[in-house]
Amino acid sequence: MTTHSLGAIFDARSVAVVGASRDPNKAAHQILKSLLEEGFTGKVFPVNPRETEILGQRCYSSVLEIPEPVDLIVVGVPAVHVPGVMREAAQRGDVRGAVIISAGFAETGRPEGIALQQEVVAIARQAGIRVIGPNCIGVMNTRNRLTTSFSPGVKLAPGSIGFFTQSGAAGGSLLLLAGEQPVPLGFSKFAHVGNMSDVTNLEVLEYYETDPTVKVIVGYMEGVRDGRRLMALADRITRKKPILLLKVGRTAVGAQATLSHTGALAGSDDVYDAAFAQCGILRVNTMEELVDAAKALTLCPLPRGNRIAILTEAGGPGIIAMDEVGSDPAVTLAPMTPETQEALTRILPPMASVCKPNGYVDLTAAAMAREHGEALRLALADPNVDAAILISLPPTFLPAEQVAEAVAAAAAGHRKPVVACFMTGECMAPARRYLEERGIPTFETPDRAARALINLIKAAARLQTAPEPAEEVAAAGEQRVAVAAPAGDRPGPAPAPPGPEAEEPAPVHPAIAAAATAGRHLLEPEAIGLLADYGVPTLPARWVRTPEEALAAADELGYPVVLKVVSPQILHKSDVGGVKLNLRDRDAVARAYHDLMARVRSAAPAAEIAGVLVTPFVTGGTETIVGLVRDPQFGPVVMFGLGGIYAEVFRDVRFRVAPFSREEALRMIGETRVSALLRGFRGSPPLDVEALADLLVAVGEIGLRNPPIAEMDLNPVRVLERGLAVLDARVVLRPARDTRHLDGGH
């Protein structure tokens, strides 16, 4: 039990089921039935004015009539009657929570539904009642056997999983999948909060954080409204408890449906990927992967590293597992010691294939139960092995239960995770159950076993390397505070938590304020000034208005130079002939100036020309692109990737939600393919990745502190051997009316 206000709901000692009925096809009947059958440890009061008794329980005509204390009401009456029920609950004074399963509220999109929901919440707020729903399945708690679910067949085994879902149907299906494992997965709590009129998924997350019976958090999500709050929360929680999320809407077409389904604005999937990785959320892609990973997380000890041994009785299934391990750079086959290899060779049948490649052992079908156990024992004893996958297809003459016994006995001697695949089907169920009861999760196929272990390894890495934030980057750059990492034996730097966007009006850069007032975007010289003010090294640049000034500027900067038109109306300068590169002498500059003016005037006659920018012509290094977008869910997001003509073809870009640390920026750079060129490629010298990381951090800071900025493009940014050159900068502001809406108040 915790002191969190949701505790009053999950730990309720008495529940009134309002709308309970004798009709078994009604949801409230099912709920009442489930409460009684599951053995809810508190008191249950059916409420229905037309009945006196349901399922052997005395029925009350209203909640006001119940003579004993009522902690929680579960409401299953038609939407129009819900406010009345809420008023009665408020009148009682003892009700602390309401789970409203009825539909017909804001989710309809109709004014009357929205108004009904607002009315319900207003009554609840005034009375201090927390509301879950409406339009939801509600909650389950295996500790007091509380359930408000009306899904058929859903029965939760007690355990350590805290589950939340954005879809009742998907949530129910996942619970059923979890319940049909050889040993059903164990849950502490379940929550489907429906329309989130009061209690949100994020609040459920906060509650699970404080609940000591929840050790692993598992969720199903279609989208999130306040991405930054989710990140701040998850960043804190995942240092203590893993969060596994099935976030659907991976593809553009899938995300389109997310939009129509939940009404939540869906962020780009790339941004979700980045955000989840930044705050330690482990993302999975299918329902089976979610259940498999949750099983591994609840049954296994935490691995200390990512080196996996594969022991298999059959080549084919072993290779399938190996393909899965080989496809994820986060894990590797275990480099077993020569001693282990010799010992394995000694004890295994002569046909066995030991460590070809290293970490992979084919026991062959001649291996008996003893060999399975011995091989596993040797593998787990090897200091170079962090975890093991055991695959067995026991032939007729070898009972699977014997193999399972040997495997469990071998695993029991070590605090290292072992996952197993006993193939195939129902005949393996007893052996699988035996293993799962002893902390060895089992899976239908080798690839699923391997994938579950990989997810476990990733979750463990997050828990072990990031005990607490090593560095706090406050939302507003000026308040940046460095907090030293606490002493401890856990290695590695922690990424900076993203935190909420600044809630106080940020000190917007004067050039931006001026442009916003004038209703235009930034001119390039202003954009360069903005970068410089945030500490970004920029090229010397002269903003000139005449050919003579251009010549003087070129003489001063040194040749060759570049001329670029400056105009508030021209965002794409090259398209109108507004850029002249590689001008080697005074003659070239003079000719280029006149030609540029003529072309621009002809191509964009309406554009006001505010002059010409003269900068040095820089070559060499590698062309990259740095960008900033303001995501509707996650706010300022920084992009980095390959620049130049191939940028759009290869989409070799990565995202990070701002703010983030320099270390995170370096990881971001490292995830792109172009980073191979930056590190020095085929004899070319390594380029200044450190300067690039500083630039990415600064761009994030600019985005956070200047809400009027909608987008920013630094393209190309040439990364050089020493430093870098931002060759073009474009800053696009949002229409003024947008600002308030998206940032919630400046």
Added chain:
Amino acid sequence: MTTHSLGAIFDARSVAVVGASRDPNKAAHQILKSLLEEGFTGKVFPVNPRETEILGQRCYSSVLEIPEPVDLIVVGVPAVHVPGVMREAAQRGDVRGAVIISAGFAETGRPEGIALQQEVVAIARQAGIRVIGPNCIGVMNTRNRLTTSFSPGVKLAPGSIGFFTQSGAAGGSLLLLAGEQPVPLGFSKFAHVGNMSDVTNLEVLEYYETDPTVKVIVGYMEGVRDGRRLMALADRITRKKPILLLKVGRTAVGAQATLSHTGALAGSDDVYDAAFAQCGILRVNTMEELVDAAKALTLCPLPRGNRIAILTEAGGPGIIAMDEVGSDPAVTLAPMTPETQEALTRILPPMASVCKPNGYVDLTAAAMAREHGEALRLALADPNVDAAILISLPPTFLPAEQVAEAVAAAAAGHRKPVVACFMTGECMAPARRYLEERGIPTFETPDRAARALINLIKAAARLQTAPEPAEEVAAAGEQRVAVAAPAGDRPGPAPAPPGPEAEEPAPVHPAIAAAATAGRHLLEPEAIGLLADYGVPTLPARWVRTPEEALAAADELGYPVVLKVVSPQILHKSDVGGVKLNLRDRDAVARAYHDLMARVRSAAPAAEIAGVLVTPFVTGGTETIVGLVRDPQFGPVVMFGLGGIYAEVFRDVRFRVAPFSREEALRMIGETRVSALLRGFRGSPPLDVEALADLLVAVGEIGLRNPPIAEMDLNPVRVLERGLAVLDARVVLRPARDTRHLDGGH
């Protein structure tokens, strides 16, 4: 029954089980038991000199003693006794086939095992006995209930699948998975041919081709020795019967294990992908995907197109299906007509979300059985819908069986495939069985349902667009014959079949013959000549030996020009300063010539300099790479992709096994990302993709006709608006001793 020689084994009317025993732990006991329990329609004779009766059957002391005809012997005695058994079988004269399950032969890698196997095969060949194995599970035929399997629990339902497997264990597991579906998958034949001492997997494929009871071929493969023969066979078969293959060893690390497991040389996985696509084999990645796809292929009518409607009762699972559909460019959401959309809106509950996006219908949990049926009926009646996915999570008050009945009734009126996902678990088993009995395959999760349908659509596309080869490209280029496509209503060109490599000595190009004799690689001028002789447009080039000749050549070709050193010892010219680009006048040429000579002599003092090549300097267009490699399994394989500095970073390359048609070359180009640049990108003009396709076809032909070539690199090839420019050509020959080994005889 077919006239294929394997028919004598699969259709045997009498079987002797040699080595049958009373010990239930012995494989031959299990085989005898299976034959009796499965109800083999022929006669069964146990053979064991130490027994008189086993499992109620009279036991014979040797095969010679059996007084009735024996078609097939199944041999389970220790390896050393197998030749004796074979001799007795040969002596009988009536035995047509032998399934040798015993191990201890060539798979041990030991000389005595290899010798034993050779002895067995020699006896069999002389006696006209076909041998399956040794070291195998053998065969099953559901028509005569023949089985030689000793896997526990494997029972095959009769049906239309012909199955072959390279691993007994993986094969047995797949059969078990297939047997545990709501309605077990139906098989015609099973084959595991073990060491392939006589009968190979390819011969099993040929047999399945001729067997009218086999409609769908499903296989498990780790590698293939003769890739070209597999392709030729599959190219023919997949025009009539789909071939589904689980080919493991996807990743480098997985392929390493393939190597150690089977001893077969594993080709690069990219080449397998290309080869399978070229010959119409449908590749899957997991055991579950194989079973799921086989289920869809055996139960569903063939779709006529790739437009999928998704009908779901719940948003979350619907989006998961949509993500799967959106991730594969081979399929698309169905663009339903306005009429269908209106009709759906009319019949569905008001909360339903119809065609947001188009092709996706969320029926909502308020949909009853009738709405499920009606919606499906409307979707299938839409001419823009080729197939449908139906996802249902029937709530308490809606029995799943009712929904299944409505769905089956709606689907019955149309010849369009419907796949279903009824979630979740055991409680849905009766509904799922009902659907599968009526031709609607069902799956555990929405992503698996979608994936199975996508595989069905791909298989159908192959069957429908490729009735017969449209064009035969004979292995040796000179014998190229164009065969007109037969008249018919099936659209689209068929890719050229790859066919076996030339078995007659090819007319090797004289330059290659000369270089091979001299034990060196081709000089660049020779490589250019080779290309020109195969019809590839090459740049004019002058091979000069003095500065004066270089100047004369440059004057003749026109400026700017390029100089490149010619030396048999220098393969990487730029590395030794052997290339001078963009020489604009006589002065530049003269200076460059001397500088080049000085640098090369200093960097590669031992290299013999055979002169300098003068060519025009070409810019513009897009830089690509064209290559040829000789794959150990598939022979000459052509590569195409992005060139320049990004080539190795992005590995944007595709492969095709030669020979292939111009259309196939165009598809290959289209599969690369760089093709976006070739098609004309952001206003740049489209480049000459046709010329590029011709080049790729020619390079394949060069590879086929010139076995001494090991590798060829045309890098870069600049694709221009008209034509292309091969800017460098490198042809590497194989060491002479290699030639015979890899090509089997020239």
